[in-house]
Amino acid sequence: MDFRPDTPKHFGPIPVRREHLPAAHQGRADQQKETTVPRPNRKPKGETVRQREIREGREANRRKRRSARITLAPDSPPIDPGTGKPYRPMSRAEVMAAMEGRAWAGDAADVKTFTPCSRCGGPCGTSAPYSQPWRTHRACRSGTTIQSRVRAAVAELLGFEIGFSDAGLIATQVAVANFRDLLDAQPHTEPERAWGHVNKRKLRKAVEALPALRSEAGLNPHPCASGPCAWCSIRLATGWVNEGMKWADGSPAPLCGTCSAQWVRRGGLSGRLSKTFYEDQRGPGYNVLLGYDQPMGNGPDPAFRLYAEVAPADHPGYDERFGYIAAPMRPGTPEHAERIERERAEALARVEQRRADQAKAVRVRAEIWGYGATQ
Numbered sequence: 414m415d416f417r418p419d420t421p422k423h424f425g426p427i428p429v430r431r432e433h434l435p436a437a438h439q440g441r442a443d444q445q446k447e448t449t450v451p452r453p454n455r456k457p458k459g460e461t462v463r464q465r466e467i468r469e470g471r472e473a474n475r476r477k478r479r480s481a482r483i484t485l486a487p488d489s490p491p492i493d494p495g496t497g498k499p500y501r502p503m504s505r506a507e508v509m510a511a512m513e514g515r516a517w518a519g520d521a522a523d524v525k526t527f528t529p530c531s532r533c534g535g536p537c538g539t540s541a542p543y544s545q546p547w548r549t550h551r552a553c554r555s556g557t558t559i560q561s562r563v564r565a566a567v568a569e570l571l572g573f574e575i576g577f578s579d580a581g582l583i584a585t586q587v588a589v590a591n592f593r594d595l596l597d598a599q600p601h602t603e604p605e606r607a608w609g610h611v612n613k614r615k616l617r618k619a620v621e622a623l624p625a626l627r628s629e630a631g632l633n634p635h636p637c638a639s640g641p642c643a644w645c646s647i648r649l650a651t652g653w654v655n656e657g658m659k660w661a662d663g664s665p666a667p668l669c670g671t672c673s674a675q676w677v678r679r680g681g682l683s684g685r686l687s688k689t690f691y692e693d694q695r696g697p698g699y700n701v702l703l704g705y706d707q708p709m710g711n712g713p714d715p716a717f718r719l720y721a722e723v724a725p726a727d728h729p730g731y732d733e734r735f736g737y738i739a740a741p742m743r744p745g746t747p748e749h750a751e752r753i754e755r756e757r758a759e760a761l762a763r764v765e766q767r768r769a770d771q772a773k774a775v776r777v778r779a780e781i782w783g784y785g786a787t788q
């Protein structure tokens with residue numbers, strides 16, 4: 414039966430076996446043998462007005478969806494890793510206003526040798542990224558914050574690595590500007606040493622003063638006047654806060670920085686967790702003990718208690734986190750690793766024992782049935 418006349422034309426020719434074709438068509442079928450799959454967006458021949466309207470409507474919808482996807486704004490602005498605050502890029506108008514009055518006497522693109530990097534001032538080859546009229550090292554481009562500039566300058570001038578928070582402290586002591594922002598900087602001049610415009614002596618002094626700067630900024634572990642941490646019992650920590658917890662006698666109990674971060678993350682500030690009922694706080698406290706956030710729906714061990722719940726009246730605290738909990742129950746201690754290993758071995762032995770018991774029971778039954786052991 415030949416059904417081809419009933420098939421809409423825009424599906425293209427129907428693949429048919431060669432032996433079913435009349436002899437006159439054999440040659441043509443050879444040419445288009447494997448080319449019978451229709452292309453999706455091709456305008457079909459001979460479509461009706463209604464078919465065309467449907468097709469055009471569909472294409473318009475697809476276009477609308479695609480453009481909506483591009484213009485959608487993100488839910489929250491990106492966070493500037495240097496300041497920890499939401500990052501708001503300057504608009505074109507703001508950038509132009511900031512650059513007003515600044516006349517560049519030349520352009521790095523006109524120089525065929527080395528030009529100064531817009532951030533560090535070191536020599537940039539012609540392959541370095543160019544943004545009119547400056548060239549910038551590829552590595553320097555990612556460091557837009559004051560902290561990353563200080564880190565780069567310390568690594569280049571003094572030869573060692575420092576952390577982001579230390580870099581922030583040093584930035585309060587020494588000016589580490591972008592080379593581009595120096596009053597006499599020009600994009601086409603002879604390059605200098607990278608970060609050569611930073612006062613090396615002042616930088617070294619600030620690095621040497623880091624311990625003092627850290628303790629001034631509260632970045633060294635120190636005790637809290639209200640006692641150890643109400644959750645983890647640690648005595649020396651950073652970032653002490655009063656979140657409204659109390660010792661048994663009603664005096665205020667502080668949280669250390671680590672525990673308060675967990676408290677905030679679990680909605681403590683929004684009032685979702687009770688400040689006075691420690692049962693509510695055991696879940697987040699247990700996460701601090703584990704060192705990671707438990708998956709949703711997993712609660713703390715029923716026997717787990719926070720330090721303020723079990724502390725004696727003088728709540729002396731401990732040098733280690735959760736020092737009031739026996740070592741085998743505290744992750745990170747050798748005793749804990751030992752206990753986990755022992756329990757795993759015991760569980761394995763139980764499974765083996767059960768398997769052996771079952772095999773024995775089968776043998777016994779087999780003997781009762783009269784054909785003895787089967788294996």
Ligand SMILES: [Zn+2]
Nearest residue numbers: 530533550553
């Ligand atoms: Zn550079």
Ligand SMILES: [Zn+2]
Nearest residue numbers: 642645669672
């Ligand atoms: Zn704590």
